[in-house]
Amino acid sequence: MEIIFFYLVALIVVISGILVVRCQSPVNSALALVNTFFCLAIYYVMLRAPFMAAVQIMVYAGAIMVLILFVIMLLNLGTEAKKRYTQGIVWSSLASLLLLVNVVYFLKRGQVTDSVGDITAYTVQSFGHTELIGKALFTEFLLPFEIASILLLVAIVGAVVLAKKDV
Amino acid sequence: MISVYHYMSVAAILFALGTFGVLTRRNAIVVFMCIELMLNSVNLTFIALSSHLQNMDGQVFVLFVMTVAAAEAAVGLALMIAFYRNRESIDVDQINMLKW
Numbered sequence: 001m002e003i004i005f006f007y008l009v010a011l012i013v014v015i016s017g018i019l020v021v022r023c024q025s026p027v028n029s030a031l032a033l034v035n036t037f038f039c040l041a042i043y044y045v046m047l048r049a050p051f052m053a054a055v056q057i058m059v060y061a062g063a064i065m066v067l068i069l070f071v072i073m074l075l076n077l078g079t080e081a082k083k084r085y086t087q088g089i090v091w092s093s094l095a096s097l098l099l100l101v102n103v104v105y106f107l108k109r110g111q112v113t114d115s116v117g118d119i120t121a122y123t124v125q126s127f128g129h130t131e132l133i134g135k136a137l138f139t140e141f142l143l144p145f146e147i148a149s150i151l152l153l154v155a156i157v158g159a160v161v162l163a164k165k166d167v
Numbered sequence: 168m169i170s171v172y173h174y175m176s177v178a179a180i181l182f183a184l185g186t187f188g189v190l191t192r193r194n195a196i197v198v199f200m201c202i203e204l205m206l207n208s209v210n211l212t213f214i215a216l217s218s219h220l221q222n223m224d225g226q227v228f229v230l231f232v233m234t235v236a237a238a239e240a241a242v243g244l245a246l247m248i249a250f251y252r253n254r255e256s257i258d259v260d261q262i263n264m265l266k267w
Binding site: 033043047092103104115136154 | 169171173175177179181182183187192193197199200203204207210214226231235240246248251252
């Protein structure tokens with residue numbers, strides 16, 4: 001039963017991925033991308049990571065997509081930009097197919113090790129996923145966490161400076 | 168039973184699709200969205216392996232990837248607005264002012 005659901009979501013995620021790549025209008029691409037994000041959030045729930053699913057929906061499907069849609073609205077591209085919207089289909093499809101074959105080859109060849117950690121389904125259920133993530137984030141990964149906050153500050157300042165009319 | 172290979176195969180397909188979009192599309196915003204698609208496929212790989220290995224590190228890494236993606240969205244879209252002011256288009260073929 002679960003595997004049927006998995007394949008159904010996989011079908012939806014691949015179809016919306018193709019729509020992101022192939023849709024003529026950027027707005028349609030953005031809506032297909034939202035669909036992809038939601039399907040990936042479903043996968044995160046199936047992988048026992050509900051906090052990551054919530055963050056995926058809030059940050060990606062919420063914040064980043066709103067930003068992208070706002071910029072599409074602000075730029076208001078004309079119709080002549082929509083006529084020629086792709087280039088180099090043949091070589092690009094060859095390159096990405098090569099990439100896919102390469103990845104699948106290494107997936108077939110490689111061997112995933114057995115589980116090494118102690119975060120089982122039972123601990124996730126008894127402690128809660130958010131608490132486990134928080135513990136890891138604020139003890140083991142404290143320095144990267146602070147660096148990420150500095151990165152966000154730099155991004156805010158950079159965005160303001162870049163988007164201003166005259167610097 | 169769903170194995171980790173299933174999730175990684177889906178992630179591989181999504182990554183290849185994102186690469187295809189980055190290489191073919193001319194609109195810079197759509198190129199940007201395809202980059203987000205590739206980042207998301209990597210996130211799926213991280214979480215699948217993290218859940219398989221029963222280890223939290225991969226999911227913390229996904230949080231950092233999301234942080235970087237948010238920062239990239241802010242700066243990249245500001246860059247596109249600045250470019251649109253100069254050239255009245257965001258065609259990636261015309262972004263060649265630093266080329267020669």
